[in-house]
Amino acid sequence: MAVIGGLPATGKSTVGRAVARRFGASHPGIDTIRQSLYAFAERGTDTDALCHAVSHGLGYGVAFALAEDPLRQGQCVFAECVNSRKATPDAWAAVARRTDAQFHEVELLCSDPTEHEHRATTRTIDIPGLPLPTWQDITQRAYAPWDRPHLTLDTAGKxxxxxxxxxxxxxxxTP
Structure with missing residues (x-):
């Protein structure tokens, strides 16, 4: 199991999806899950409660659960999400422990602020209805430094x- 984290527009979805496709692995994308939950909430009567739950971790909870089934079957999972709070990588590590899966944490960053801003302001999304964060949202986002060993890859200029x-x-x- 590998969890790919980092700020928006660093390449998490692109890399996570491509690696999962290449290796026939599962790819529970947080954005896809969260947007599906928001769309579902729009059809119900208690929209505010469900939207609040999604904003406070329900999407991650669903992703953790979705990752466990293939891991228990010995399949590989490449999850991608911002991982901006310490609790999130800890929860992914707990999923790996419960399923006896190898666990790799990968942080993507884009060290060139000009390139990062260009990516953030020109990208398109393939998840219907998903609102993209603005560059200001990205630069002002709370993002806790990762406090344990992990692989860091810089996507700038590549x-x-x-x-x-x-x-x-x-x-x-290897495939």
Missing amino acids: PPEHTITELTNTLGI
Whole structure:
């Protein structure tokens, strides 16, 4: 199991999806889960309560649960999410422990602020209805430093394929 984290527009979804596709692995994307829950909430009568729950971790809870089934079957999971709070990587690590899965934490960053801003302001999303954060949202977001060993990959100035190759080579993952 590998969890790919980092600020929005650093390449998490692109890398996570591509690696999962390449290895036939599961990919529980937080944005997809959260947007599905928000869309569901819009059909109900207690919209505010469900939206509040999604905003406070329900999407992550669903992702943790979705990751466990394939891990218990010996399959690989590549999850991607911001992981901006200490509790989130701890919860992913607990999923790995419960399923006896190897656990790798990967943080993507884009060290070039100009490139990062360009990515954030020009990207498109393939999840219907998902609101993208603005550059201001990204730069003002609370993001706790990771406090344990993990793999850090800088995506600045590199095509996604380079980061994907670097990730798989560093983790020793082969098809």
